[in-house]
Amino acid sequence: DADVTQTPRNRITKTGKRIMLECSQTKGHDRMYWYRQDPGLGLRLIYYSFDVKDINKGEISDGYSVSRQAQAKFSLSLESAIPNQTALYFCAAQGSGSSTDTQYFGPGTRLTVL
Amino acid sequence: QKEVEQNSGPLSVPEGAIASLNCTYSDRGSQSFFWYRQYSGKSPELIMSIYSNGDKEDGRFTAQLNKASQYVSLLIRDSQPSDSATYLCAVREIQGAQKLVFGQGTRLTINP
Numbered sequence: 001d002a003d004v005t006q007t008p009r010n011r012i013t014k015t016g017k018r019i020m021l022e023c024s025q026t027k028g029h030d031r032m033y034w035y036r037q038d039p040g041l042g043l044r045l046i047y048y049s050f051d052v053k054d055i056n057k058g059e060i061s062d063g064y065s066v067s068r069q070a071q072a073k074f075s076l077s078l079e080s081a082i083p084n085q086t087a088l089y090f091c092a093a094q095g096s097g098s099s100t101d102t103q104y105f106g107p108g109t110r111l112t113v114l
Numbered sequence: 115q116k117e118v119e120q121n122s123g124p125l126s127v128p129e130g131a132i133a134s135l136n137c138t139y140s141d142r143g144s145q146s147f148f149w150y151r152q153y154s155g156k157s158p159e160l161i162m163s164i165y166s167n168g169d170k171e172d173g174r175f176t177a178q179l180n181k182a183s184q185y186v187s188l189l190i191r192d193s194q195p196s197d198s199a200t201y202l203c204a205v206r207e208i209q210g211a212q213k214l215v216f217g218q219g220t221r222l223t224i225n226p
Contacts, residue, residue: 033213040122042202042218043158048211056211090157101146101206103214105157 003027004093004106012112013081021076021109023091031094032074033103034058034066036087043090049074081113118205120217129226133190137203137217140184146206147179147186151199152219158202162188193224 003026013019023032034046035058045058047066055066063085065077078085091106117140127133135149146165150158164170164177164186176189186205190197203217 040218043216045213048213050211058213088155101163102148102160105159108155108157110155 004091004104006089006091006106006109008109009107010110012114014114015082017081019078019081019111021089021091021111023074023076023106024072025091025093025104025106026072027093027095027104028071029093029095029104030071032068033092033094034064034074034076035090035092036060036085037090037108038087046076046089078111078113081111083113086111086113118203118215118217120201120203120220122218123221124223125220126223126225127193129193129195129224131193133193133197133222133224135188135190135201135203135220135222136185137187137205138185139203139205139215141205141208142181142184143208144181144184144205145208147177148204148206148214149175149177149186149188150202150204150216152202153199190222195224195226198222198224 005024007022033048035043044060046064049055049068052068067075089109092103094103119138149162151161152158162177164179170177174191178187200219200221202219204214
């Protein structure tokens with residue numbers, strides 16, 4: 001496994017607050033991803049990064065920003081949280097090349113915005 | 115926007131029976147397909163990947179791919195209560211960043 005960790009695991013915050021979710025992986029994978037999951041909607045991609053200097057928007061990037069501080073670290077920020085950002089957030093990591101085609105997911109962060 | 119469609123369920127199957135989960139995709143050129151299992155409140159866990167037409171077996175799990183019909187399925191033989199979970203189908207885009215596109219998931223319940 002890619003040994004992907006996320007902090008915090010649970011967070012309750014108020015509307016308008018800035019919040020950062022952190023993700024780390026220990027296997028040296030190049031590619032990292034942030035998803036959100038809402039009931040009945042599957043996983044939707046927020047941002048992804050193929051290396052430290054490569055950051056890309058996913059399908060639902062509005063209201064979010066990211067930082068790839070190092071190969072192992074990829075953080076997601078909500079600059080001004082709103083209630084419809086209440087969701088389960090997952091980070092994932094994946095190696096590059098045909099032999100490492102699998103995305104490994106972190107344990108998730110449950111975020112509640114009041 | 116590439117699409118991956120699954121029946122959201124819930125799908126209820128008696129213990130010991132075969133559970134059949136289906137997924138269709140819109141991009142005819144797709145080459146890589148994945149099945150993830152997700153227990154409630156937990157992260158998705160890869161259980162099968164398949165790249166060629168036909169069947170791929172791993173223990174009680176069999177993935178089936180038919181590129182001509184653009185569907186991929188997952189069969190679970192001898193279903194156990196511990197198989198109760200949501201199963202996510204994912205297809206890798208063939209162009210651009212080659213991201214995974216996920217279906218909305220099928221919730222499976224195995225009844226003892």
